[in-house]
Amino acid sequence: MSINIKNIHKNYGSYEALKDINLEVKTGELLALLGPSGSGKTSLLRIIAGLEYQDQGVILVDEDNFSEKHVKDRNVGFVFQHYALFRHMTIFENVAYGLRVKPKKERPTKKEITEKVTELLELVKLSSYQDRYPSQLSGGQRQRVALARALAVKPKILLLDEPFGALDAKVRKELRRWLRNLHDQYKITSIFVTHDQEEALDVADRVVIMNEGEIEQIGTPEEVYESPANSFVYDFLGSINIFKGRMEKGKFASGAAMFNIQNGIGNEDGVGYVRPYDFIIEKQPSDKSSIKSIIRHIQKVGNTVRMDVVRTDLHESLEVELIKEQYSSLQVKQGDIIYVKPKEIRVFS
Numbered sequence: 514m515s516i517n518i519k520n521i522h523k524n525y526g527s528y529e530a531l532k533d534i535n536l537e538v539k540t541g542e543l544l545a546l547l548g549p550s551g552s553g554k555t556s557l558l559r560i561i562a563g564l565e566y567q568d569q570g571v572i573l574v575d576e577d578n579f580s581e582k583h584v585k586d587r588n589v590g591f592v593f594q595h596y597a598l599f600r601h602m603t604i605f606e607n608v609a610y611g612l613r614v615k616p617k618k619e620r621p622t623k624k625e626i627t628e629k630v631t632e633l634l635e636l637v638k639l640s641s642y643q644d645r646y647p648s649q650l651s652g653g654q655r656q657r658v659a660l661a662r663a664l665a666v667k668p669k670i671l672l673l674d675e676p677f678g679a680l681d682a683k684v685r686k687e688l689r690r691w692l693r694n695l696h697d698q699y700k701i702t703s704i705f706v707t708h709d710q711e712e713a714l715d716v717a718d719r720v721v722i723m724n725e726g727e728i729e730q731i732g733t734p735e736e737v738y739e740s741p742a743n744s745f746v747y748d749f750l751g752s753i754n755i756f757k758g759r760m761e762k763g764k765f766a767s768g769a770a771m772f773n774i775q776n777g778i779g780n781e782d783g784v785g786y787v788r789p790y791d792f793i794i795e796k797q798p799s800d801k802s803s804i805k806s807i808i809r810h811i812q813k814v815g816n817t818v819r820m821d822v823v824r825t826d827l828h829e830s831l832e833v834e835l836i837k838e839q840y841s842s843l844q845v846k847q848g849d850i851i852y853v854k855p856k857e858i859r860v861f862s
């Protein structure tokens with residue numbers, strides 16, 4: 514099932530939560546809606562589910578106009594951040610619930626329900642837990658039950674709202690791999706909401722970056738990370754260093770340094786962006802893009818060494834990241850003078 518979201522507007526009173534959202538989700542795709550708090554991700558998901566209504570626009574699922582359908586007729590699987598399992602039912606009963614409450618004509622037989630639930634519990638690797646109650650499971654296990662329950666009714670599409678948001682970092686990581694594998698087996702067109710950049714980039718086929726009710730960029734994880742469309746996306750998708758300066762004839766001047774740039778040909782003020790790992794560290798300057806700096810702090814974490822350095826021209830801090838081997842061969846210490854040279858600088862006006 515493909516989802517075609519056209520011209521969606523949503524206001525809460527005078528507040529514009531969604532401003533003309535257009536988006537196509539391809540059949541079998543796992544799409545992430547990523548953005549800071551309040552950017553409109555949940556509102557959009559709830560509108561697709563039919564739990565909220567748009568003020569303008571339509572949602573087509575294949576050629577079916579979803580906008581005219583009630584939530585119960587949309588056949589959407591929904592998984593929330595807080596596992597809304599029924600506390601008084603066993604895990605088996607929780608997964609079976611959606612099948613048992615189907616109208617009589619569509620309801621599978623008792624034997625079919627048992628087979629389906631058994632299959633799903635195997636899929637989420639919780640077969641031996643089927644007689645337990647939700648309170649006897651860990652948070653990660655409960656989310657897996659929630660997903661099995663959502664899949665039981667064979668949804669046309671699957672919507673997940675921060676499904677791993679309440680779990681600790683290690684479990685989150687395990688579950689997102691697991692979700693990806695499950696999606697590859699089931700291939701249900703799925704949209705999941707997250708504000709965690711790493712999670713979106715790690716799991717999704719494509720990422721939609723939202724900000725203040727608008728889409729900033731849509732692309733594969735590689736596209737949005739390697740070629741951010743604007744400064745918001747650049748900033749949102751990882752640590753950055755900012756260089757204030759001016760573009761002049763294909764070059765960018767910032768303090769005493771001058772850089773060759775790919776983008777930006779006008780003569781205007783601009784802001785350059787460099788990721789912490791995108792620097793070459795030298796003991797002597799090699800050209801005008803080598804920025805003289807003093808090492809203020811060195812922090813070693815695993816195989817990575819982070820250095821906090823201060824440019825001597827503008828007295829601004831830069832965050833530089835090296836792998837341990839590079840750092841060892843440099844032989845530098847706090848207080849030393851070094852030259853940091855961006856491998857690439859992207860300038861937005």
Ligand SMILES: Nc1ncnc2c1ncn2[C@@H]1O[C@H](COP(=O)(O)OP(=O)(O)OP(=O)(O)O)[C@@H](O)[C@H]1O
Nearest residue numbers: 525528530548549550551552553554555556557708
């Ligand atoms: N029922 C509502 N009434 C009024 N304002 C609302 C309502 N629901 C959401 N909003 C507002 O709309 C904006 C978008 O909210 P939404 O929950 O869609 O954002 P989000 O990106 O999912 O944020 P979060 O990551 O914090 O959940 C926010 O400013 C929010 O305060």
